[in-house]
Amino acid sequence: MRIRTSRRPWRAASAATIAALAVLATGCGSGDNAAGDKASSGGGSGDKPFIALSNGFIGNGWRQTMIAKFEAAATQAQKDGLISKYKVVNAPGENSATEQVAQIKSLLLQKPDALLIDPSSPTALKPVIQQACDAGVKVVVFDSAIDAPCAHVLQNSFVDWATYAAKPLLEGIGGKGNVIVSRGVVGSQPEAEMFDTTKKILGGYPDVKTAATVTGMCDGATAQKAVLGVLSSVPKVDGVIGCGDGYGVAQAFATAGKPVPAVTFETNGRALNYWKDNKIDNGSVAVMSDPGQSVAALWEALDLLDGKDVPKQLTFPIVLVEQKDRDAWAAALKPDEYAAWPWTRDLFRQQVEAVKTGGEPVQPPIPTAAG
Incomplete structure (x- = not known):
């Protein structure tokens, strides 16, 4: 069964969604803290970009899946020579905007070329995001709306x-x-x-x-x-x-x-x-919502750094598992791992074109093994 909210349900988020306080989307809930930072090791060309990710909290399975998917994609991107290095910083508190602002300021001192943010607040991060934009950093906010006009936003509806x-x-x-x-x-x-x-x-x-x-x-x-x-x-x-x-x-x-x-x-x-x-x-x-948004945000950042035309607001598909696909997903996931669309760079670009033209949304394949 294929249910549509409109003829093209993923074309764009509604105005109300873009302006929303994105409590639901910021990690699909809250949980116990399990803070940790991770930076990639050396390797890659020095003229390739440095990508940083700031995560508001890490205390639930959805967030942990989101970070794991990003790290796997970023590691491969580094091996492929697309980026020089990456760093992930997870705020230690309970989705604290104050802690995330401090975290982002620390990241900016390391001079990343692009900053990906899963935000703890739709409003409190606005000044530090503007600071990043003023420094020439490409900012991609995902999993949430944000009150920061200079940032690009990628989210589900x-x-x-x-x-x-x-x-x-x-x-x-x-x-x-x-x-x-x-x-x-x-x-x-x-x-x-x-x-x-x-x-x-x-x-x-x-x-x-x-x-x-x-x-x-x-x-x-x-x-x-x-x-x-x-x-x-x-x-x-x-x-x-x-x-x-x-x-x-x-x-x-x-x-x-x-x-x-x-x-x-x-x-x-x-x-x-x-x-x-x-x-x-x-x-x-x-x-x-799709924890694979973090990988899509990585591809968006790289395309922005390459000067490509990417809409400021992107709405990507949620993850719907109906009974006909249940067993395939169940076999591919660890107990605390959440279903995530495997966004390749090519699939990301196809979805961007679908957003631009109002075409049908991209349907990525169901993964065949837990990552």
Whole structure:
């Protein structure tokens, strides 16, 4: 089944998305700190660019996958002579903008040619980003909107995320029954946009009743507690629409001794294998933003340094895993590894052209082995 939010769902992010407080997108949640910096060793030509990446925090599997994918691509780019070196710096705090600003200032003293940023705040980094731009550094912000006009932005669409979390699931339950809606970070603009999208979609299914609405924070453990708290007071549940918290939701139903309904799973190996091993065949899907954005941001930085015309705002595809592709993804992912599109430089450029022309989005291949 192929669900479209519009004729060309990836063409561009909405104005509201670009201006949003990107709490949801900045790493798909928060987690315990596991800070660490990594720089590549020597090698490569001195006239090739030095690429730096500043990451607001590293404390969850999505962020760890994002960094791992970048490091693998950057290491290969160094071997291929495309860059001289790279450095990754992960802020040690809980997504602290103050710490990330200090981190970026330290990186700028090392004179990178391009700076990639997964930001902790859509506003607080504006002065230091402007400082980088004024120094001639190409800045690419990914995984979030940012209030910094000189930066290029590459992200996924919140509207598309919410749409693909709801429509395949609702179709899978036959367009009728009772659902619970598990909201994300309530109070953030992205969550408001996603929840508004969910309500609009539900409005097109008159035979579906919203039995309860909880706040799951796009986090399995939080959603498990929230859903478990309402199960005794709701009738039979056919589905739970979330934003990548289905593993925890499934645990809530199992704890309550109830059958697992259709849910919106995380896109990591643990959740996908749980879905597969328990033979859940009820309309469940898995959908989240793409940690491979970091690799796409690397290619964008190199093209900008080469003087190529790249739009200031790019919207790339989210990762949607339907049942037909579930086993292929599950076999390719480690338990805490999240599904990521394998953006090659050629695929990146194809997607840029699709954005420019309004063409169909690029569909990268599903990886065949864990990286």
